[in-house]
Structures are given as C-alpha cells and as structure tokens.
Amino acid sequence: MTNKIQIAEDNKIEAEAAAWIAQLHSGDVSPNDLSAFKEWMARSPQHEKEIKELAAIWGELDSLTQMAEPIRAAALSERKLLRPQQRYRVLQTGLALSVLVAGFIWVGSIFWNGNDVSAPIRVAKTIVVPVIVTTKVGAQKTQILSDGSKITLNTDTHIEIEFDTTHRIIRLLKGEAVFDVEHDENRPFLVYAGDGVVRAVGTVFVIHLKKNVLDLTVTDGAVELSAVNMQVDVEGDVTPVEKVTGFVKSGHEAQLVEHKAIIVPISTVDIKAKTSWQQGLLSFSGESLETVVFEISRYTTLEIEIRDPAIRDMRIGGVFKTGDIDALFEALEAGFAISVERPSENVIYLKQDTGL
Structure with a gap:
C-alpha cells in the first residue's frame, strides 16, 4: 500500500512539473504565477528535481523568462532536442502528428498566443517533451536547433521540434516558416504540415500553411514532397502512410492539393517578394x-x-x-x-x- 501511495504522489509531482514547464514556455506569466512557482519549488526537493529533468529537455530555448531562472543552470549541461522513441500515430490528418505512448498523461492546457490547446506530454523516468516554439501576431522569431539548422518563424506561427539520433522532425501546426537545414545524410529533416511532409537533407525552403494546404517554396537545393494519407486498421488505430508526390528544386514552388503536388517555377523576383517578411x-x-x-x-x-x-x-x-x-x-x-x-x-x- 505504501508503494502505491508513493507512486501516485510521484506521478502527481511529475504532472505538476510538466504543467509548470508548459506555462513557463507559453510566456503567460504573471507576478502571482512567479510567487506560486517559487513556493512550489521550495515545497519539496522532489519538485526541484522534476523541474530540472524537464529543464534539460527545454534547454535549447530562451523562451523561459524570469520564472525559469531556477532551472536554467540545470538545462545548460543537456542542451539537446529530443524526440520520443515511439512510433507516430496521427490524431487528425497531417495537421498535428502527436506522439501517443503508453503511460502518457494529459497535463492541462498549453496556451499558444491566447488559444487553449491541450498537448500530450509523456512523464516517466525518461522524460521526453516536444519543444514548442510559437510567435504572436505581428512577431517573428529565429530558432537555432542543436544540429545547427535554423528555423525563422513568421507571424502567428506554431511549430513542434523533435530530434533523435536518426531523424529530425518538425511539425508546422500553423503559420509560415523558413527552414535552413544543415546537411546530414544520416538524419533526414522532415517537416509535417497539413496533409503533407517535406523531406530534406541540406537545403533552404519556405512552408506556409494556408487553411491546411501546404504551400512550399524552395530557394536552395531540392526537397522531396509527399502526401500523408491516414490508414485505419481493424482495431481503429490510425497511422500515417506517406506517398511521394514530387521533387521540388530550387526556384520552384509547390502546393499539395488533394494529395497531389502542383509544382511550378518561380522567378527570383517573386521569391524575394514571398520572403520579404524576413526583412x-x-x-x-x-x-x-x-x-x-x-x-x-x-x-x-x-x-x-x-x-x-x-x-x-x-x-x-x-x-x-x-x-x-x-x-x-x-x-x-x-x-x-x-x-x-x-x-x-x-x-x-x-x-x-x-x-x-
């Protein structure tokens, strides 16, 4: 009985720590939140331990402000973006590939620019949380990844970042971003957006998600564009099935419409116009x-x-x-x-x- 009570208490602390990390990253932090966070941290050494473990996952980001200071030192030694070692299941078409693993728990809502969005977070001995990066309306942000790749987010954009030793995975859930990808043949760079996925090794491209339609412009190198279809098995499990629809070279743009790629050339002038928001x-x-x-x-x-x-x-x-x-x-x-x-x-x- 004592062991069951301890396990329940540990799970509760893990969930609370994960919820704090989510709020810290959202940027929605008031003075009262700051006081509550400091009080929660001081309540038990186990609280600080759980926060430090989660901080290691979020260490690449500078988005955690004054409430994150007690955990920033713990994050410095483990500045890596991680991704769960589990298979993907797709919750809804290509819009949001969320990792479903046995034992994950829902830990409340992550507020993305005022929108209430619940996200699954795995809380266990090995803690893995997708790195979420967002911009507010009218804002822009550049995110440097652990492999040296760079993502520049345009206004009102939401992405999730998940890296492991074999893949570099990004999910563009909303908005527009430029991806400047470091060359790594052993770890393809995959960007899921809408009903499609862009596969790159080392290149520069722009994706704009317009009403769940993937709009792609390649400015350097070439990428592979695939449609993602949902396949439901007899048990009701949904998994993504990717089908290559085309290869898009530098100086070309593509839209994925009804799982088919429409690829056309684009002039240098038009590319500059489409990417002028970076200036x-x-x-x-x-x-x-x-x-x-x-x-x-x-x-x-x-x-x-x-x-x-x-x-x-x-x-x-x-x-x-x-x-x-x-x-x-x-x-x-x-x-x-x-x-x-x-x-x-x-x-x-x-x-x-x-x-x-």
Missing part, C-alpha cells in the same frame, strides 16, 4: 485587394473587411512595413481611391471612394 516588409506587385487584405491581416489583430465587392479584384502594388498597417491604409486612400472607415477601434471597412 519586415510586405511586397505586392499586382495582387488583388482581397489577397493583400488576407496577407496584411496576418500581421495585425485588426478585423479588416472589404465592404464593396467592386474593389475585391482591384490590383495593388507597393512595399509596406509589416508593423505599419496605417501606411497601407493611407496608400489605399491616396493612390487607389479606396475609402478606409473605422466603425470601431478594432474594425476597418474598405469601400470604393465615390468622392461624395
């Missing part, structure tokens, strides 16, 4: 107003609505700073005869300017 710019050269509004809306919490159908297909050109939405509105009014109205603080209406 804090948005570049347009004849896109429709509807497309421009869709793109600009990714960088602001404002709700922008085209109220006049007659201007939806109006062609727009120009270069704008991602952090200066007002400059775009001023350009629309001055150069495109579009009226910009603000019915409320966070809502913008675009209409044709009739001059009345």
Whole structure:
C-alpha cells in the first residue's frame, strides 16, 4: 500500500512539473504565477528535481523568462532536442502528428498566443517533451536547433521540434516558416504540415500553411514532397502512410492539393517578394485587394473587411512595413481611391471612394 501511495504522489509531482514547464514556455506569466512557482519549488526537493529533468529537455530555448531562472543552470549541461522513441500515430490528418505512448498523461492546457490547446506530454523516468516554439501576431522569431539548422518563424506561427539520433522532425501546426537545414545524410529533416511532409537533407525552403494546404517554396537545393494519407486498421488505430508526390528544386514552388503536388517555377523576383517578411516588409506587385487584405491581416489583430465587392479584384502594388498597417491604409486612400472607415477601434471597412 505504501508503494502505491508513493507512486501516485510521484506521478502527481511529475504532472505538476510538466504543467509548470508548459506555462513557463507559453510566456503567460504573471507576478502571482512567479510567487506560486517559487513556493512550489521550495515545497519539496522532489519538485526541484522534476523541474530540472524537464529543464534539460527545454534547454535549447530562451523562451523561459524570469520564472525559469531556477532551472536554467540545470538545462545548460543537456542542451539537446529530443524526440520520443515511439512510433507516430496521427490524431487528425497531417495537421498535428502527436506522439501517443503508453503511460502518457494529459497535463492541462498549453496556451499558444491566447488559444487553449491541450498537448500530450509523456512523464516517466525518461522524460521526453516536444519543444514548442510559437510567435504572436505581428512577431517573428529565429530558432537555432542543436544540429545547427535554423528555423525563422513568421507571424502567428506554431511549430513542434523533435530530434533523435536518426531523424529530425518538425511539425508546422500553423503559420509560415523558413527552414535552413544543415546537411546530414544520416538524419533526414522532415517537416509535417497539413496533409503533407517535406523531406530534406541540406537545403533552404519556405512552408506556409494556408487553411491546411501546404504551400512550399524552395530557394536552395531540392526537397522531396509527399502526401500523408491516414490508414485505419481493424482495431481503429490510425497511422500515417506517406506517398511521394514530387521533387521540388530550387526556384520552384509547390502546393499539395488533394494529395497531389502542383509544382511550378518561380522567378527570383517573386521569391524575394514571398520572403520579404524576413526583412519586415510586405511586397505586392499586382495582387488583388482581397489577397493583400488576407496577407496584411496576418500581421495585425485588426478585423479588416472589404465592404464593396467592386474593389475585391482591384490590383495593388507597393512595399509596406509589416508593423505599419496605417501606411497601407493611407496608400489605399491616396493612390487607389479606396475609402478606409473605422466603425470601431478594432474594425476597418474598405469601400470604393465615390468622392461624395
């Protein structure tokens, strides 16, 4: 009986530690949270031990702020990104490949930019937690991985990172990112996004997940693009089955539509325009107003609505700073005869300017 009670208590502490790590990484940390964390750490040596073990997993990240200071020293000696030694099962199409292992527990919610998302975390003697990296609306971030590869996240983007000795796996759950991959033939670099997976060895490419459709642009080298189909066995278990749909070379872009790759060449000028957000710019050269509004809306919490159908297909050109939405509105009014109205603080209406 004593052993059962101790096991239950140990599991409770492990779960609490994992929940603290999730909150620390979310960045949603208040002064009250700081006090509660320090009190929890001081309550028992076992608490500190569990936090230190989890800290070793998260040591690559600088996202843990003031609440993470008590565990940062423990993380320095084990700065590696790890991935569970278990097979993948797919919870939902290609959107979120989550690791299902015997004995994992749900440890509450991880808050990603205000959205309540529950994530499975394995808590056991060998603790493995996917590294989660996110950006808020309008923000960007560069993440250096343990192998030297670099991921640059655009606005409102969510990724999960899982490395082991044989694979380098990234899951793009939302948004857009540039992947600058270090060459390693023995460890392929796999990026799961939507219903597809991109396989690289050493190259540079951009993936934008648009309404669960994988949009790929390769700027250096070549990658293999595969569709991921879900296969359900007689026991109801769901596993991913990958089918190669094409090889995408530098100077080409591809979309995965209905498990088929549509690959077309793209000019250097268009590549620069598509990746100009890395310099804090948005570049347009004849896109429709509807497309421009869709793109600009990714960088602001404002709700922008085209109220006049007659201007939806109006062609727009120009270069704008991602952090200066007002400059775009001023350009629309001055150069495109579009009226910009603000019915409320966070809502913008675009209409044709009739001059009345």
